[in-house]
Amino acid sequence: MGKERTKVSMAVIRRLPRYQRYLDELFKNDVKRISSRELSERMGVTASQIRQDLNCFGGFGQQGYGYNVEDLYNTITDILGLNRSYNTIIVGAGNLGQAIAGYTNFEKSGFTLKALFDVNPKLIGLRLRDIEILDVDTLPDFLHQHKVDIGIMCIPRKAAQQTADILTSNGVRAIWNFSMTDLDVPADIIVENVHLSDSLYTISYRLNEEELFNKIDKN
Amino acid sequence: MGKERTKVSMAVIRRLPRYQRYLDELFKNDVKRISSRELSERMGVTASQIRQDLNCFGGFGQQGYGYNVEDLYNTITDILGLNRSYNTIIVGAGNLGQAIAGYTNFEKSGFTLKALFDVNPKLIGLRLRDIEILDVDTLPDFLHQHKVDIGIMCIPRKAAQQTADILTSNGVRAIWNFSMTDLDVPADIIVENVHLSDSLYTISYRLNEEELFNKIDKN
DNA sequence: TAGATTGTTAATCGATTAACAATC
DNA sequence: TAGATTGTTAATCGATTAACAATC
Numbered sequence: 001m002g003k004e005r006t007k008v009s010m011a012v013i014r015r016l017p018r019y020q021r022y023l024d025e026l027f028k029n030d031v032k033r034i035s036s037r038e039l040s041e042r043m044g045v046t047a048s049q050i051r052q053d054l055n056c057f058g059g060f061g062q063q064g065y066g067y068n069v070e071d072l073y074n075t076i077t078d079i080l081g082l083n084r085s086y087n088t089i090i091v092g093a094g095n096l097g098q099a100i101a102g103y104t105n106f107e108k109s110g111f112t113l114k115a116l117f118d119v120n121p122k123l124i125g126l127r128l129r130d131i132e133i134l135d136v137d138t139l140p141d142f143l144h145q146h147k148v149d150i151g152i153m154c155i156p157r158k159a160a161q162q163t164a165d166i167l168t169s170n171g172v173r174a175i176w177n178f179s180m181t182d183l184d185v186p187a188d189i190i191v192e193n194v195h196l197s198d199s200l201y202t203i204s205y206r207l208n209e210e211e212l213f214n215k216i217d218k219n
Numbered sequence: 220m221g222k223e224r225t226k227v228s229m230a231v232i233r234r235l236p237r238y239q240r241y242l243d244e245l246f247k248n249d250v251k252r253i254s255s256r257e258l259s260e261r262m263g264v265t266a267s268q269i270r271q272d273l274n275c276f277g278g279f280g281q282q283g284y285g286y287n288v289e290d291l292y293n294t295i296t297d298i299l300g301l302n303r304s305y306n307t308i309i310v311g312a313g314n315l316g317q318a319i320a321g322y323t324n325f326e327k328s329g330f331t332l333k334a335l336f337d338v339n340p341k342l343i344g345l346r347l348r349d350i351e352i353l354d355v356d357t358l359p360d361f362l363h364q365h366k367v368d369i370g371i372m373c374i375p376r377k378a379a380q381q382t383a384d385i386l387t388s389n390g391v392r393a394i395w396n397f398s399m400t401d402l403d404v405p406a407d408i409i410v411e412n413v414h415l416s417d418s419l420y421t422i423s424y425r426l427n428e429e430e431l432f433n434k435i436d437k438n
Numbered sequence: 439t440a441g442a443t444t445g446t447t448a449a450t451c452g453a454t455t456a457a458c459a460a461t462c
Numbered sequence: 463t464a465g466a467t468t469g470t471t472a473a474t475c476g477a478t479t480a481a482c483a484a485t486c
Binding site for chain 1: 227229232233235236237239240276277298299300301303305313314315317318319321322324325328329330368369392393395399400401409411413414415416417418419420421422423424425426427428431435
């Protein structure tokens with residue numbers, strides 16, 4: 001029943017948060033409606049792409065008018081699952097873990113931080129925004145007692161796989177991985193990698209690309 | 220002279236650091252040679268893709284043998300521009316800025332942190348690994364006096380564009396942007412965005428995708 | 439109504455995969 | 463030499479863009 005549907009590609013999924021950001025901005029600037037063409041100009045993409053992307057999820061516009069900014073913002077927020085709530089924990093309470101713990105906007109979007117974990121005795125017992133830093137040894141126990149949807153891993157490479165195993169074998173459904181290494185997890189587990197080193201190295205590549213090919217072409 | 224060459228796509232560029240990571244691992248495990256097929260199995264990609272990717276830069280393998288691990292590692296390191304050095308600064312010395320400042324592996328790969336900047340008087344004057352946190356008001360002056368290749372922006376959204384303008388108009392060639400907003404910069408400036416919120420929101424999307432389409436299909 | 443803009447199909451473009459001759 | 467594996471061309475697949483009928 002309903003029309004044939006193909007899976008939404010990651011390319012589309014990764015564009016959705018950006019649409020949401022731009023619509024949020026428009027809404028805050030009291031813009032009531034916007035056409036795909038105008039939005040495309042602001043965002044530096046094609047109008048066709050915007051219409052195609054949105055139509056993965058249904059027709060939210062109106063011919064001759066465009067899109068209602070507030071409605072479309074709310075719709076995309078809903079598509080992104082940001083009208084729900086998620087329990088999260090952070091493993092690794094160093095600077096990066098603390099930085100992420102400090103993003104109160106994530107809380108506003110439904111991501112509730114339940115606890116942080118660390119191996120460092122100097123950190124264990126401290127509180128961040130009233131959230132306790134616990135001994136990582138207590139992680140399995142904690143997961144047995146609390147439903148955790150998303151595990152945020154801010155730990156060194158060498159501890160990453162072991163921690164991922166603990167998370168996935170205790171009910172965590174998704175991992176936000178900052179560990180700069182790839183994880184081996186069951187097929188039904190969602191992994192979102194933020195490989196900061198990979199990201200940085202694309203910068204050094206691009207800074208040198210021209211020179212690199214001058215060298216290659218000479219040989 | 221030399222053969223016709225087409226620009227290397229971002230898809231390929233973004234895979235290079237991952238190749239480097241796997242080759243580093245192999246090298247550390249004393250693996251001397253590897254075929255595209257075996258590497259493809261370890262990495263979960265096709266052998267064809269590996270061979271196509273590498274051949275953007277030349278032929279590094281040997282028929283019937285495969286690739287020499289150490290040579291290929293060194294070659295990719297060179298392609299990524301990691302045999303050079305880059306001067307960097309961090310604008311925004313909060314937890315995230317401090318986290319990035321703390322990655323000593325970046326220093327080892329040639330990224331030299333020259334200074335951090337912040338608006339917070341409590342941070343200004345402090346030192347991290349012997350690197351001083353300076354008043355962001357002194358940023359233009361600093362850029363006049365020091366050659367800075369990469370500006371790392373770890374500041375809130377609202378200050379981002381203004382800071383990007385200061386960086387780009389004072390010789391900074393690339394921006395690593397953690398500000399969760401898009402930047403408007405001259406065409407020759409390299410921008411690498413790490414939009415953490417966008418990344419997180421793809422997780423909530425994927426956690427709910429199935430249910431989302433059950434709902435859509437019912438209508 | 440006339441003008442504007444969507445939703446959607448068709449065309450194009452680019453990236454990935456397959457195939458295989460070259461060759462170590 | 464025979465077997466293995468690359469480098470590279472051709473085929474396929476998927477994503478983006480263009481076009482336009484439908485319709486507000």
